[in-house]
Amino acid sequence: MPLTDPDRLFPVEPALRGLARELYDGVAGLPIISPHGHCDPRWFAENARFPNPAELFVVPDHYVFRMLVSQGLTLEELGVPRVDGGPVETDPRAIWRRFAAHYHLFRGTPSAMWLDHSFEHVFGLDQILSAQTADACYDHIDACLAQPDFTPRALFERFNIEVLATTEGALDDLKWHRMIRESGWTGRVVTTYRPDAVVDPEFEGFAANVEAFGALSGEDTATWEGYLTAHRIRRLFFKQHGATASDHGHATARTENLSQADAAALFQKALKGACTPDEADAFRGQMLTEMARMSLEDGLTLQIHPGSRRNHSADVFARFGRDKGFDIPGRTDYVSALKPLLDAVGMERELRVVLFTLDETAYGRELAPLAGAYPCLRLGPPWWFFDSYEGIRKFREATTETCGFYNTAGFNDDTRAFCSIPARHDVARRSDCAYLAQLVGTGRLREADAHAVAYDLTYSLAKEAYGL
Amino acid sequence: MPLTDPDRLFPVEPALRGLARELYDGVAGLPIISPHGHCDPRWFAENARFPNPAELFVVPDHYVFRMLVSQGLTLEELGVPRVDGGPVETDPRAIWRRFAAHYHLFRGTPSAMWLDHSFEHVFGLDQILSAQTADACYDHIDACLAQPDFTPRALFERFNIEVLATTEGALDDLKWHRMIRESGWTGRVVTTYRPDAVVDPEFEGFAANVEAFGALSGEDTATWEGYLTAHRIRRLFFKQHGATASDHGHATARTENLSQADAAALFQKALKGACTPDEADAFRGQMLTEMARMSLEDGLTLQIHPGSRRNHSADVFARFGRDKGFDIPGRTDYVSALKPLLDAVGMERELRVVLFTLDETAYGRELAPLAGAYPCLRLGPPWWFFDSYEGIRKFREATTETCGFYNTAGFNDDTRAFCSIPARHDVARRSDCAYLAQLVGTGRLREADAHAVAYDLTYSLAKEAYGL
Amino acid sequence: MPLTDPDRLFPVEPALRGLARELYDGVAGLPIISPHGHCDPRWFAENARFPNPAELFVVPDHYVFRMLVSQGLTLEELGVPRVDGGPVETDPRAIWRRFAAHYHLFRGTPSAMWLDHSFEHVFGLDQILSAQTADACYDHIDACLAQPDFTPRALFERFNIEVLATTEGALDDLKWHRMIRESGWTGRVVTTYRPDAVVDPEFEGFAANVEAFGALSGEDTATWEGYLTAHRIRRLFFKQHGATASDHGHATARTENLSQADAAALFQKALKGACTPDEADAFRGQMLTEMARMSLEDGLTLQIHPGSRRNHSADVFARFGRDKGFDIPGRTDYVSALKPLLDAVGMERELRVVLFTLDETAYGRELAPLAGAYPCLRLGPPWWFFDSYEGIRKFREATTETCGFYNTAGFNDDTRAFCSIPARHDVARRSDCAYLAQLVGTGRLREADAHAVAYDLTYSLAKEAYGL
CATH class of the missing domain: 1.10.2020.10 (uronate isomerase, domain 2, chain A)
Incomplete structure (x- = not known):
């Protein structure tokens, strides 16, 4: 007995179902582009059995x-x-x-x-x-x-993955990525630059992290200039290990564009552990703008995904630590929060900033209007709890009319569950095709255009947004 | 000419309609569980004609x-x-x-x-x-x-009501409930403990209410300890009149977990009428946590339904008083507001806290993620203006993917319009079956499972959440 | 090859599609009522080619x-x-x-x-x-x-426009409207009173604007009383040029009901350019209430459309000025913001206040509950980015259950793109008929009633809300 319905997620109305199926048939076999995720590179380096x-x-x-x-x-x-x-x-x-x-x-x-x-x-x-x-x-x-047939590399190939991005901290030595490359295996597994530990003054061990950051990069990270140069050096190191993007998960979308003198002073305060919560937030916000400026230099795509109140249960956090299912989304403002960064670099046509949200109310009210105006912005796919049929439907229904399809960044699976990757991309393809079928059926999109859009949503847009 | 369509609220697409009708046929005849409402117990005590x-x-x-x-x-x-x-x-x-x-x-x-x-x-x-x-x-x-055939008791029986909860203030003598029980009539009408008048420092006559509360319970409610004990005593009295739940309608979802010394000091300030609005809100928040702790002792389910800006029109309130249609919902935060209570008792497996909202934006962003993590939480049904087909559809579409069906609490009608009870439960059953049919039709739920879920949504979940 | 589908925006399910088409056929030929827009009256005055x-x-x-x-x-x-x-x-x-x-x-x-x-x-x-x-x-x-055949007047007639409202500032001499009237052309083009330049202390040149306002009206606008009288005089002047409404686009929905002495003092501060941002907002809020009071005298409908963060990109604003696509919506509160105005005049049965939003989350939570209670309130149609199929669908699904159809104000196109007017009204008619068909198909509305409602949404409600 099959566990899944071959027509799952398609509209039930027969004409729409047929249309959705045709659109899906055109993209079902395309390779998987996974530009953001949390698989462990060690799996592919060692290729040991799960x-x-x-x-x-x-x-x-x-x-x-x-x-x-x-x-x-x-x-x-x-x-x-x-x-x-x-x-x-x-x-x-x-x-x-x-x-x-x-x-x-x-x-x-x-x-x-x-x-x-x-x-x-x-x-x-x-x-x-x-x-x-x-x-x-x-x-x-x-x-x-x-x-x-079930080792990580065998599954990677069977899943038809063209590229898989993992995420590593700025202090990581990327040894697994190096091992993958040196192994001669041709699967493309790339890293992503995630500098939270050296960018967030409230991160455990921030000052020590920044010191280690200096040791790794050979820069004097006790100074603001040296600290920024260390980022440039590490970003380059990550680029050499395939990175095409950086990734930033702050509690808010706040950005700042302080003078370099003010930023340097704030950095010194952060190193001393003397920042108020608001100053820590401001420093994180300043670093988003600095990262965007570095992206203009080195071409890395900047990913911003704010809005989670992490480790909500004090008890669970104390007994089990981070990432235990108690990260709860909250309301997120983008319009005023992003203004400093956008005023600094928002009109740059070569920059790519991918925005994510855990607050669906921002799609139509804030994110689509912003992405439908600023050339640097692209909307990331719905994720976390919204990486789902309803999540994708609401995302498309709330954003397409305002910013179209071409200001969105394709799908990413954001997962640490390797075996779920084909299923997640399949859900996205089916959900998008269901949406497109609805548009065609109601005279809002021509059928030929729908096929072109289905291809772009599945394949081209992710590659363009992430420079892959 | 029939006033209602026998297939109302079912999807129009024939295959889905057939499926929805089958699901509905399986639950249409189940008795009504009404665990939260505002019918007048006097109707059933006196059984006079309307x-x-x-x-x-x-x-x-x-x-x-x-x-x-x-x-x-x-x-x-x-x-x-x-x-x-x-x-x-x-x-x-x-x-x-x-x-x-x-x-x-x-x-x-x-x-x-x-x-x-x-x-x-x-x-x-x-x-x-x-x-x-x-x-x-x-x-x-x-x-x-x-x-x-149209007296309250006759209609109660004709409506096939298994249990009907009413709501009474903490100072109520529950004489109508006693009269119902002593009458020998077997209809199950239970009370609910609603202590706003002795919990909200801004309630008209708060200090006098607390004094009366002491008289009723035989405790010295001029002290924090006596006040808490009085609650325990009155909750027990309500339990003896069938109560399985308490009910709390504050303007915000704020909770607090103050030290007992600080709580006692705040209580004294409240008795003197000296609380600032923020302190009054903090006291209400503290009492939610106290109520949750008492629920752990006596098993009453705790209902929290924040978010209404009551008596919005000063003119209507002055001329006609409360509950005149001018209670207007506002934005409601749950994530930070509930943290103190959840840090205190949120991981208790025996506790039941039912959360309601008048702010639909909280469903997917806050309520479902919370209910999908904390063992004590259940989501109450959409109510007030959202006790409707669209309200139920949006509730299910926004919550199911994140917290499933089993973290929801079934339906309740929350009504003072007795004759609307069968209609309201019927709308809920039809709307849920329409949603389930959509899931089955799109391969997201197996048909056999849909029948089981329909039964649970109609009957089991309300009984479980309310200990009925 | 036709560019548009004759059945566009209708449901795909055949029974619903037939029903939607029948409803649409009943209203497709009705004249266009356009009570709010930004066409240039000069087009119709001069009637030159585009x-x-x-x-x-x-x-x-x-x-x-x-x-x-x-x-x-x-x-x-x-x-x-x-x-x-x-x-x-x-x-x-x-x-x-x-x-x-x-x-x-x-x-x-x-x-x-x-x-x-x-x-x-x-x-x-x-x-x-x-x-x-x-x-x-x-x-x-x-x-x-x-x-x-393609001159402005010819197109106006071909578009079957019964009345078209334009929008002019309080200082406008309305010469194009006078020229239209004096030309003998019978097309009805009316103005709307938009006093931002003399009501918003943060408007460029506010004090000078108020002085010019005095000169135009023959009043001493250096005094609060003279300033209010000047508004009365200019409103009358606009009424003589066809106006049936005033229009107010503030960043927030804030209203105030200060004492006349406090308002006068605030006005003096505004004239001196000494208002803090909060005081400027308060003054704008006071003026909404003053405008509402004047509406009670002269019958103009009051339109409030808050929520846009205008000129978001500092760079685009500096280089290209206002209205360049960088007005981004933000969260908007109505419940507390409107209370002062509603406490002052909200229960007046002769007053018409039309509320708009750019924040869809307010529909079900705030706007429909307010409009379903206060006799003066009507909900304006979804607009800006929400003037669309999905925008209209979400509006109806979020508001109808709470405030019905008769507390909404029909459609308006709000456009400066003259050739889009027939298309926009057509989209609204089709989208409303699609929604009504869905209600009929699911037993929520009788078919005969749906025809009546379709007529009202297309024609009667706009005329009633705007006194046209």
Whole structure:
């Protein structure tokens, strides 16, 4: 019994369904462009087998385990490691059984959609996961993982990935990327420059990080000039390891364009740990503008994704640390927040700034009007909780009329769940084709144009926005 | 001529319509669980006939009369009592005729949908209400009301209500509930603990209310400890009258988790009437956390429904008082507002906190991410202006992908219009089935699962969330 | 080959499509009521030919050129005049070719929809605009413009416009309107009173403007009383030139109801240029309430459209001035902002206040609840970026259930692109009929009522709201 419907996500009305299917057939086979994500480059460097089904699907994926926690399971029962190293479940089969017994909680969610897609299309399962089928599914997947066809590189090739971007901190030595390149394997895995640890005065160990940053780059990062030069040097180093973009996840979209003297003074305050929260936010905002200026020099695309109130539960953060499903979005302002950066470099035609949001109310009111005016701006795809059919539908319905298709940046999967990549890109292609079919069916787009747009949304726009 | 379409609210596309109808057929006959509402328990205690059509449908229902007021009728013309006891229309037939002559104003609204449903299915009318049919409709309904089949208890049974919760203030003696129980009638009508008058320092007569609260409970409510104990005692008293929940309608979702010393000091300030607006808000916020802690002891579900700017028109409030259709929603923050309460008790698996909103922008951005992480949280159904087809559709489309179905709390009607109860639950069942049919039709949910979910949304989830 | 689909914007499902088409057939031929817009009255006064295709479609329309700018063209290349009079493209054919070569950027936008509609239905073109067809289209349109059938008055008549409102500043001499009237031409072109230059203390030259205002009205506008009287006199002057409304575009919806003494003091401060930004905002807010009071005297409808952060790009503003596509919407509060005005005059049954928004989140949460209660309020149609199929759909879906149809004000086109007027009204009629068909198909509205509502949305409601 197939786990997925071949016509999933297409409109039900027969004429629209036919149209959507035709559009989809034109793009279903295109290679995957994944310009933003969180896969571990070590997988492709070492090419070792994935350990077991629980560690592949449950333990590392906060989208999966937070849902189980929300209905009364504990993080310990699901094998999520504690900060203090205290005891948690270590039997992967026990974890898997708990997951399977609660699989109904995912009904109607994008997690269920990509899990079923992976189960069926990556592992060839034909039974629905449940308490009853838990062991059989476990054994089947585990047996697959032992096969050479299921190593990271084999899956990368089978998934038809043309390029996969990972994300590394500014202090990373990029040794896995180097190892991939030196291995002779031809899969294209590139890094992305993520300097939060040396850009955010509130990051744990900021001053020490900046010192290490100086050591790595050979610059005196105790001075503002040396610090900026160190960024230029590290960006170049990342570029040499394939990077075409930098990535910045701040709580707000605030930008600043201070005088260099004021920026230097603020930097000194940050190094001393003396910034107020507002000054720390201002420094992060100044650094976005500095990054944009460096992008004009070295061509890296600048990605801004504000709006998450991270580690919302003090208790979960204390016991389990970051990225445990308790990052909660909040309202985000873009119009006044981005003005300093846009006044500085917004009219530059060669610059690419990709904006993301976790606040859907900004799409029509702020983001599409901004992207429909400033030449440097592109809208990133809906992501996190909005990387889904409804998320994509609302994104297109809220932005297309104001900024068209060509001010959007194609799809990215933003995932650390490698096996979900084909499913996520498939959802995006289907959802976009469903939207385009609706436009054609209601006389808002010519059919020939819809085919061209489908191709661009799937392939060209991501390459253009990220210089890939 | 039927006033309602048997396939109303189902998708029009034939395959989806058939699917929605099948899902609906499976739940249409289930009993009504009404865990939150504002019916008057006296109706069921005394079981007297409802006075006349105007007082049943127009005079007490601010959803109905505010629409007439918005188009130029006056509250006086509609018989709404004045604060000063001054003259208003007293002829129910004259009120009814005005209502009937303006019935076209309700086109496309949920009010029209439930009114037509009541006219047809409760009273057996077969003509559309209008100036022409006003008298005939009046006479027909009035004649029905004189029949024993139309008394409150008879209708309760005919409506197939398994349990109906009313809402009473913390100072209420619950005599009608006692009278219902002592009458031997088996209809289950339970109360809900609503302590606004003794929890909100800005409530009229707060200090006197707290004093009366002490008298009722036999505690010294001039002290913080005695005040808290009085709550425990009154909650128990309400539990003995069937309560399974408390209910809190503050202007904001603010919570606090002050030290007991600070809370006690703030309480003293509140008793003296010396709180600033911000301190009053902080005290209300502290009491939400105290209530949550008491819920952990006594098992009452905690309901939080913030966001209304009440009595917006100073003129209407001065002349007619509260609840006159001029409560206007505003923007509501949940992410930072709820953090103190959630840090205190949010990870408790036995606690149930039901969150409501009047700000739809919070569904996808804040409420679903919170409910999809914290074990204590459940999302209440869309209500007030969003207790409607579109309201339910947007709620499901905005929340399901992030927190699934099982972090929602089923439907509640929140009404003081008794005859609207079957119609409102019917709208919810149809709207949910329409949504589920859409999921099945687009391959996002298996058909067998959709039947299970329909049952849970209609019946199980409300019982679970409210401990009924 | 037709450029537009005769069934465009109707639902695809055959039963709904048939229903929508029937509803549309009943209103497609009704005359156009355009109660709010920005056409130049000089066109109709002089009745000269429109200069060329580029100056008709590209150069003056910031919706068109901002999209081209967002993808890397410069304002200079598109012939937009510079503030300093420096060189820009002057060859209309070169501008047109650039526009044509980038016409794919408009795919899926309302601009493409009205441009194609104009090309086909106003000018009789039958080929799609592109780099290849640019010259042929240019020549065809240019040849048309030379014909007497394409003069402003001829097009006005052909467009079946019953009344067209333009917008003039309070200091305007209205000579073009006088010239139209004196010409004996029977087309009804009326003005609208827009006093920003004498109401906004932050407007360039405010004090001088107020002085000129005094000279025009013969009042001593150095005093608060004289200033108010001057408004009364100018409003009357505008009324004599057909005005039935005033128009106010502030950054916020703030209103105030200060004592006359406080207002007078604030006015003096404004005249001296001594207002803080907050005081300037308060003065604008006070003037909204004063305008509302004058509306009670003279019957002009008051239009409030807040929420735009104007001239977002400092660079574009410095080089090209206002209205260059860089007005970006922001969050807008109505509930507390409008309270002072509504407390002053909100319950007046003869007053008409039309509220607009650029923040769609306000529809369901704030605007519909307010309009569904206060007798003076009507909701203006979705506009700017929301004057579109999706904009209208979301507006109806978010407001109808709460305030019905009869608290909305019909459609207005708000355009300076004369040839887009028939297309824009056609989009509104089709979108409303599509929505009504959906209501009928799902049993939420009777078919006979839908026909009545379609007529009201197209014709009656605009006339009623604007006293036309």
